[in-house]
Amino acid sequence: MNTINSSQIPAGKNNEPPVIKSGLQGEYSIHNNKLIEIEKLTRTYLLGEVEVHALRGVSIEVSKGEFVAIMGASGSGKSTFMNILGCLDKPTKGNYILDNIEVGKLTRDELALIRNKKIGFVFQGFNLLSRTTALENVELPLFYSTVSNKERKEKSVEALKKVGLEERIYHYPNQLSGGQQQRVAIARALVNNPSIVLADEPTGNLDSRTSVEVMEIFQKLNDQGITIILVTHEPDIASFAKRHIVFRDGRIKSDKINVNPRNASEVIKTIPSIDEEDEA
Amino acid sequence: MKILNIILAAFRALQRNKMRSFLTMLGIIIGVGAVITMLAIGQGAEYSVKQQIASLGTNVLIIFPGSQQQGGIRVGAGSMTTLTEEDAQAIRTDCPAVAYVSPGTFAGGQVIAGNLNWATLIQGVGVDYTQIRDWDVQYGSFFTDQDVKGATKVCVLGKTVADNLFPDSDPVGQNIRIRNVPFKVAGVLTKKGQNAMGQDQDDIILAPYTTVQRRLSHFPYLRQILVSATSSKSIETAQKQITDLLRMRHKIARYEGDDFTIRNQSDLANAATATSQILTILLASIASVSLLVGGIGIMNIMLVSVTERTREIGIRMSVGARGRDILTQFLIEALVLSLLGGIIGIILGAAGSKVISSFAKWPTFITAFSILLSFGFSILVGLFFGFYPARKAALLNPIDALRYE
Numbered sequence: 001m002n003t004i005n006s007s008q009i010p011a012g013k014n015n016e017p018p019v020i021k022s023g024l025q026g027e028y029s030i031h032n033n034k035l036i037e038i039e040k041l042t043r044t045y046l047l048g049e050v051e052v053h054a055l056r057g058v059s060i061e062v063s064k065g066e067f068v069a070i071m072g073a074s075g076s077g078k079s080t081f082m083n084i085l086g087c088l089d090k091p092t093k094g095n096y097i098l099d100n101i102e103v104g105k106l107t108r109d110e111l112a113l114i115r116n117k118k119i120g121f122v123f124q125g126f127n128l129l130s131r132t133t134a135l136e137n138v139e140l141p142l143f144y145s146t147v148s149n150k151e152r153k154e155k156s157v158e159a160l161k162k163v164g165l166e167e168r169i170y171h172y173p174n175q176l177s178g179g180q181q182q183r184v185a186i187a188r189a190l191v192n193n194p195s196i197v198l199a200d201e202p203t204g205n206l207d208s209r210t211s212v213e214v215m216e217i218f219q220k221l222n223d224q225g226i227t228i229i230l231v232t233h234e235p236d237i238a239s240f241a242k243r244h245i246v247f248r249d250g251r252i253k254s255d256k257i258n259v260n261p262r263n264a265s266e267v268i269k270t271i272p273s274i275d276e277e278d279e280a
Numbered sequence: 281m282k283i284l285n286i287i288l289a290a291f292r293a294l295q296r297n298k299m300r301s302f303l304t305m306l307g308i309i310i311g312v313g314a315v316i317t318m319l320a321i322g323q324g325a326e327y328s329v330k331q332q333i334a335s336l337g338t339n340v341l342i343i344f345p346g347s348q349q350q351g352g353i354r355v356g357a358g359s360m361t362t363l364t365e366e367d368a369q370a371i372r373t374d375c376p377a378v379a380y381v382s383p384g385t386f387a388g389g390q391v392i393a394g395n396l397n398w399a400t401l402i403q404g405v406g407v408d409y410t411q412i413r414d415w416d417v418q419y420g421s422f423f424t425d426q427d428v429k430g431a432t433k434v435c436v437l438g439k440t441v442a443d444n445l446f447p448d449s450d451p452v453g454q455n456i457r458i459r460n461v462p463f464k465v466a467g468v469l470t471k472k473g474q475n476a477m478g479q480d481q482d483d484i485i486l487a488p489y490t491t492v493q494r495r496l497s498h499f500p501y502l503r504q505i506l507v508s509a510t511s512s513k514s515i516e517t518a519q520k521q522i523t524d525l526l527r528m529r530h531k532i533a534r535y536e537g538d539d540f541t542i543r544n545q546s547d548l549a550n551a552a553t554a555t556s557q558i559l560t561i562l563l564a565s566i567a568s569v570s571l572l573v574g575g576i577g578i579m580n581i582m583l584v585s586v587t588e589r590t591r592e593i594g595i596r597m598s599v600g601a602r603g604r605d606i607l608t609q610f611l612i613e614a615l616v617l618s619l620l621g622g623i624i625g626i627i628l629g630a631a632g633s634k635v636i637s638s639f640a641k642w643p644t645f646i647t648a649f650s651i652l653l654s655f656g657f658s659i660l661v662g663l664f665f666g667f668y669p670a671r672k673a674a675l676l677n678p679i680d681a682l683r684y685e
C-alpha cells in the first residue's frame with residue numbers, strides 16, 4: 001500500500017512544480033501546476049426514497065497559489081462540494097485529483113492522512129474542542145502525525161502567532177470571542193503546513209470588522225503561497241479573493257477572475273472598530 | 281498518536297466527568313473486590329480443611345462397619361455389627377503393612393467431678409491411638425494395655441474437659457463419674473485446638489474401648505478401627521491386606537461386596553479439598569457475575585460517551601485521525617476505567633478479607649494468583665466491553681460525525 005509522507009508535499013511556494021512524484025497517484029503527470037482537478041463530480045444524497053442531487057456534474061481546476069471564493073444561494077451545493085474537496089465526504093460519481101493524487105482510490109486511512117497533511121479545514125461553526133485550550137486545539141492535527149511533543153508545541157505556538165493569538169494560547173474556546181475562535185481554527189488548519197486551506201463560510205458567524213480581519217489572515221497566507229478556497233454568500237467577502245465561482249443547483253453557473261481583489265489590511269483601516277473585543 | 285499521549289488524553293477525558301467515571305468504575309471495584317474476597321475466603325477454607333486432615337495423624341486408615349455399595353452410602357453404619365475386637369487383633373498380627381491398630385467405639389454422656397459437670401464425647405480407643413493420631417498426654421500418663429485388657433475404669437481428659445471440670449486443681453489421679461460410673465483420671469491430653477469446622481477437638485475423653493463397651497455403650501462391636509500404615513507408601517498395601525483379611529475372616533463370597541468400608545487419609549483429604557475447592561469456585565463465580573455487570577456498565581457509559589462526543593470524533597477525523605486512532609482512544613478510556621477500578625477493587629478486596637478474617641476467625645489468603653486473576657479479568661472486561669463502543673466510534677464517517685447535533 002502506498003503512503004504519503006510529508007517530504008512529498010510540496011513546499012508552499014507559488015508556481016513551483018512538485019519535485020517528488022507522489023506515491024499515491026500512479027499514472028498522473030509530475031510536471032503539473034494544478035492542485036485540484038475535478039471532473040463531472042456528482043453527489044446524490046438519499047433521503048429515504050428521495051434522491052437529492054446536491055452536485056450535478058461539477059468540473060473545475062484550481063492551480064497552486066489561487067484564492068478562490070465560491071458563492072451561490074443556500075442549498076446550491078457549496079458545502080457538499082467543500083466536504084468532498086476536504087476528503088470528508090466521497091462523491092457519488094466523478095474524478096477528484098488533489099495534488100496529483102487520485103482521491104477516489106484512497107482507503108479511509110489514506111484519506112485521513114490527506115486530511116492531516118495536505119488540507120486545512122475551517123468551518124463556519126469553528127469546530128473547536130471545548131474544554132481544551134487554544135494551544136491544544138491547534139496541536140490536534142500534529143497528534144495524528146509523527147511529531148515530537150516539543151516540535152508539536154513549537155509549531156502550534158508559531159501558528160497561533162501567525163493569526164495574532166500568541167497571548168491567548170491557554171484560553172479555552174468559551175473564553176474567546178467568535179473572531180478569536182475562528183483564528184484558532186485557522187491556526188489549527190495551518191499548523192501542519194497544508195497545500196490548501198478550505199474554509200466553508202468562515203465569516204458566517206462573525207461581524208463585519210472581524211470578518212475582514214479573518215480575510216486579512218487568509219490574504220496573508222495566500223501571499224505566502226497557500227492555496228485558499230472559501231465559501232461565502234457575501235459579495236463583500238468574496239471581493240478579497242482572486243477568483244469567483246458561483247454555484248447554482250449543484251452546477252457551476254459562472255467562473256471568473258476577480259481582476260482587482262480588495263486588500264483587507266487597507267479595508268480594516270476604513271472600518272471603525274465598534275467594540276474592542278479583539279483588542280481586549 | 282503516541283500511546284502515552286493517548287493515555288493522558290484518556291485520563292483527562294475521564295476527569296471531565298469525575299462522578300460518572302467513578303460510578304462506572306464502582307461496578308468493577310465491587311466486582312474485583314468481591315472476587316478477591318471470595319477467593320481469599322475459599323482458599324482459607326481449603327487451608328483449614330487440609331490442616332484438619334493433617335491433624336488426623338499420618339498414614340491413617342479408618343475402617344467402618346457396613347458396605348459402601350448400597351447407593352454409595354454406608355447403610356446404618358452405626359448399628360452395623362460386622363467389626364469385632366478379634367478383627368482388630370487379626371489386622372495387628374496378620375497385616376505386615378500395618379504399624380498401629382486402635383479399635384474404636386464411643387458414647388456420649390454427662391461427666392461429673394465434684395460439684396462440676398460437663399457433657400462430652402467419650403471415645404473408646406486402644407493404646408495405639410496416641411501413635412496413630414500423633415497425640416500425646418501433657419500431664420500424667422495414657423492408659424496401658426493392661427487397662428485395656430482388664431477394662432479398667434481409667435480415662436484421659438481432653439484439655440477443654442480438664443479445664444472445665446478441674447479449673448483450679450490437677451485432675452491427674454482424681455476421680456470423675458461418667459454416666460454415674462466412676463473413672464480415675466490418668467492424664468490430660470495436649471491441646472489440639474479447633475478443627476476447620478470450628479469444633480473443639482479438645483472436648484473429649486479417651487478411655488479403653490473395652491471399658492466403654494462394657495460400662496457405657498453396652499454395644500459389644502466396634503464402631504471403627506483406626507489403623508496407621510508403616511509408611512505413606514504402604515497405605516495402599518495396608519488397605520489391600522486389610523481388605524483381604526477381613527473378607528476372609530467374614531467369609532465373604534467372591535461375588536459379594538465388602539461388609540466394611542476402608543477410608544484412607546488421602547480419600548478424606550481429597551473429598552474435603554474437592555468440597556472446599558467447589559466452594560471457592562462457587563463463591564468466585566458468583567462474584568464474577570458482579571464483574572460482568574461492571575463490564576456492562578463500562579460498555580453502557582462508553583456508548584453514551586461515543587454518542588455525546590460524536591462531534592469531537594468528527595473534528596478529530598477532520599484533522600487526520602484515522603479510525604484506529606479513534607478506536608485506540610476509546611479503548612484506552614475503557615481500559616483505564618476497568619484497570620483503575622480493578623486496582624482499587626484489589627485493595628478493597630484485600631482489606632475486606634482481613635476484616636472478615638478477624639471478625640469470623642476464619643483464615644483468608646490473598647494469593648498472587650487471585651490478584652493476577654482479578655487484574656487479568658479487569659483488563660479483559662475493559663477490552664471486551666470497550667471494544668464495541670470504540671469500534672462504533674472508529675467506523676463513523678467524518679462528515680456524518682461532524683454534522684451530528
Ligand SMILES: Nc1ncnc2c1ncn2[C@@H]1O[C@H](COP(=O)(O)OP(=O)(O)O)[C@@H](O)[C@H]1O
Pocket residue numbers: 045046047052053054072073074075076077078079080081
Ligand atoms: N446530509 C445530507 N442529507 C441529505 N441532503 C443533504 C445533506 N446535506 C446537504 N443536503 C442537500 O444538498 C443540497 C446542497 O446542500 P449544501 O451543500 O449544504 O448547500 P449550501 O452549502 O450551498 O447551502 C441541499 O438541497 C441540501 O438539502
Ligand SMILES: [Mg+2]
Pocket residue numbers: 078079080
Ligand atoms: Mg453551506
